[in-house]
Amino acid sequence: MPEKFPCINPHDLKTLKEGLNFLHVEELKNLCRQLLLPIEGKKGILVLRILHFVETGKVMNNPKLPLVSCAEKGKDCPLTPNSFILKGSYKNDLKTRVFFKKLIGDDFHFTAFGVDWIHNRWMEGNPPTYQEFADMWRAETKRRQEEGSIPKEEWAYINFTQRFIKKNPGTQRQGLIEAWEKERLKQKENVTKIMENFK
Incomplete structure (x- = not known):
């Protein structure tokens, strides 16, 4: 070495x-x-x-993930626009996808850039709300359609x-x-x- x-x-x-x-x-x-x-x-x-x-x-x-980004065990985390997306309660499942389609539109689908964005916000100790995610997803999808993206x-x-x-x-x-x-x-x-x- x-x-x-x-x-x-x-x-x-x-x-x-x-x-x-x-x-x-x-x-x-x-x-x-x-x-x-x-x-x-x-x-x-x-x-x-x-x-x-x-x-x-x-x-x-x-x-280490900051505690503010983690859901408390046993605490209900509802799917509402102003609820925080927290590690331990957030899921990429059908229920969440249906909720995002209501917030964003039928073109919503789970993406790597979305997952990365959430993870980065968690690591910063600044978990986003579902509405913040929806706003980011719309803007980023539009940008990628116009400018393209690099994997x-x-x-x-x-x-x-x-x-x-x-x-x-x-x-x-x-x-x-x-x-x-x-x-x-x-x-x-x-x-x-x-x-x-x-x-």
Whole structure:
């Protein structure tokens, strides 16, 4: 294990950032184990944790959710526009979807950007109301329709397939799968080579 951080050059850091997004969650957890890092969290958190360690030598633990963002056990949390969306009571279920369709309209559907927005507000200790979520969802959906959207970096498969199909229109499914597997293997090899310095 290196003694001085950062011990990675800018080119390798950029290569590592890209490559980690191509790994499966279990592969990221294995890297965390090798580096003696916590393995809890979603893919994006695991990638950030590895990069943080590589750049600083410090362990990034899972941030704690502020109590103000959590529902009290046994307390009823009704679905009303002015009720807070709280961890432990909020669900992406049919009842909630029907409620949001009343607030937003029939075009409502659960989205990754919506889930991320709620989670970020929880982490800030500023849980939103259902109406605040509805307002954000409408505005963000409109913005994305007008300007488009870029998938998250950790969605490497989606990003790769969109770019590949754009460059290679008419590609058959099997060709796409083979190209993806080839690129994923290349990225995994890049990560493995760079991470040799951290054993």
